[in-house]
Amino acid sequence: MGDRFELRDVRVDGDSGPIVKGFSARIPADGLTAMVGPSGAGKTTLLRLLNRLDDPDGGEILLDGRDLRSYDVLDLRRRVQMVGQVPVTFPGSVAANVGPDVDALLARVGLDPALAARDADRLSVGEAQRMCLARALARGPECLLLDEPTSALDTRSKGGVESLIRSLADDGLTVVMVTHDPRQADELADRILPVGTR
Amino acid sequence: MNDLSGRISWADVGLALLLVAVSVVVSRVRRTGLERDIGVATLRSFAQLLAVGFVLDFVFGNHGALTPVVLLVMIGTATLTSASRGKRIPGAHWVAAISVSVAAAATLGVLLLLRIVPAAPRAAIPLGSMIISNAMNTTSLVMARLRDDLGAHRREVEAHLSLGETSTEAAAFWHRAALRSGLLPIVDQTKVVGLVALPGAMTGMLLAGASPSSAIRLQMVVMYMLLGGNAFAALVAGRLTIARLFTADHQLIRSLRRVPG
Numbered sequence A: 001m002g003d004r005f006e007l008r009d010v011r012v013d014g015d016s017g018p019i020v021k022g023f024s025a026r027i028p029a030d031g032l033t034a035m036v037g038p039s040g041a042g043k044t045t046l047l048r049l050l051n052r053l054d055d056p057d058g059g060e061i062l063l064d065g066r067d068l069r070s071y072d073v074l075d076l077r078r079r080v081q082m083v084g085q086v087p088v089t090f091p092g093s094v095a096a097n098v099g100p101d102v103d104a105l106l107a108r109v110g111l112d113p114a115l116a117a118r119d120a121d122r123l124s125v126g127e128a129q130r131m132c133l134a135r136a137l138a139r140g141p142e143c144l145l146l147d148e149p150t151s152a153l154d155t156r157s158k159g160g161v162e163s164l165i166r167s168l169a170d171d172g173l174t175v176v177m178v179t180h181d182p183r184q185a186d187e188l189a190d191r192i193l194p195v196g197t198r
Numbered sequence B: 001m002n003d004l005s006g007r008i009s010w011a012d013v014g015l016a017l018l019l020v021a022v023s024v025v026v027s028r029v030r031r032t033g034l035e036r037d038i039g040v041a042t043l044r045s046f047a048q049l050l051a052v053g054f055v056l057d058f059v060f061g062n063h064g065a066l067t068p069v070v071l072l073v074m075i076g077t078a079t080l081t082s083a084s085r086g087k088r089i090p091g092a093h094w095v096a097a098i099s100v101s102v103a104a105a106a107t108l109g110v111l112l113l114l115r116i117v118p119a120a121p122r123a124a125i126p127l128g129s130m131i132i133s134n135a136m137n138t139t140s141l142v143m144a145r146l147r148d149d150l151g152a153h154r155r156e157v158e159a160h161l162s163l164g165e166t167s168t169e170a171a172a173f174w175h176r177a178a179l180r181s182g183l184l185p186i187v188d189q190t191k192v193v194g195l196v197a198l199p200g201a202m203t204g205m206l207l208a209g210a211s212p213s214s215a216i217r218l219q220m221v222v223m224y225m226l227l228g229g230n231a232f233a234a235l236v237a238g239r240l241t242i243a244r245l246f247t248a249d250h251q252l253i254r255s256l257r258r259v260p261g
Helices: A043-050 A072-079 A092-099 A101-107 A113-117 A125-137 A155-172 A182-188 B012-028 B035-060 B066-082 B092-113 B121-152 B156-164 B167-191 B200-208 B213-244
Strands: A002-016 A015-028 A032-036 A060-064 A080-083 A144-149 A174-179 A192-193
Touching: A002 A043, A002 A125, A015 A043, A015 A060, A015 A174, A015 A192, A015 B035, A032 A155, A032 A182, A043 A060, A043 A080, A043 A144, A043 A174, A072 A080, A080 A125, A080 B156, A092 A101, A101 A113, A101 A125, A113 A125, A125 A155, A155 A174, A155 A182, A155 B213, A174 A182, B012 B035, B035 B121, B066 B092, B066 B121, B092 B121, B092 B213, B121 B156, B121 B167, B121 B200, B121 B213, B156 B167, B167 B213, B200 B213
Parallel strands: A032 A174, A032 A192, A080 A144, A144 A174
Antiparallel strands: A002 A015, A002 A060
């Protein structure tokens, strides 16, 4: 398979100087790519460029060989789903959060389908993070962007979510994960993309 | 009937100033440090009302063609005041100007078209000023609330956007909350009108010697007019503020979403 994303000489400006400067990388379509680097290196900033929550101030980004900006932004975000560091639940039940096909999706992320009727804000943090993954999968994405997906979780739920993420990559999704934890990157990722450590 | 309004002399105004002195003394004794502000406020109100009195005398006395100019000056001032509450909203001046103007034009337009009030400066200017000042407050509330809420809840907003929702869909919850906060003051005021305070228009008519029954009819028109005017202002301000806080590509503008790298 070819490259899912290609970043060419990407620059993002902050209020006081660039946050990301001259960053270039290729992210293949298969497997799990981990972006690793110290905090403040611009990992989250880079990840947010890939579903266009933000745009670079310089350079260009290609998706499947085409300029990212040439895609309809709403279509793009359905294809390239993002799940954040802290799970965000919307008001209402788990079923209302996830949408149709909730049972199969909950099963896919390792949650009891009986949770579908529960109020989403009554889930534990670990359950909520799995639900957020189910909600993202409900849109039928080709790519998942994960921003420190286990940093808000305790040790026990962390291991479970890590193997879930691994299995999603094995199912053929392009997974791009930001982590500050080199151990997690070594154990989970097919390849590591260092950020801000040149 | 007794018209009390014409009986107030400049000497009476001077006597009323004694009450200002009371507030200065209270401020000094309680060390609120507001003496200077009270002084400035008193002087400003004196000068502003004096000027308005002259202008209105002039306009009412055979210069009715100047009515739109008076209303435009009011809209301009309301725009500047409201826009200053909309800091960090790009183009806040336009949002405020359009919201206040639409509220004034639509509400006053309906009153004049249906001939509820006569198309005379004596009606259009005071009613217009009430619509404009209320629309100004509503516009400020809606703009500030949306900016603060979308900034504080940017994680949630971006979670919606990340799922492929439009900016309108992603902001819907906070949009509703902002409209409510903009409209609640006038709704509450309408609920308790006459029970807590006799409102301004009615007070004015009673002091001028009108019968209570005609005073309340005017007050009803005023309340309903303000409800309508504020609804227009809230609607337009909400829509335009959201358009300003997101880019055309459904991204929150950068000033609302600085994140650590």
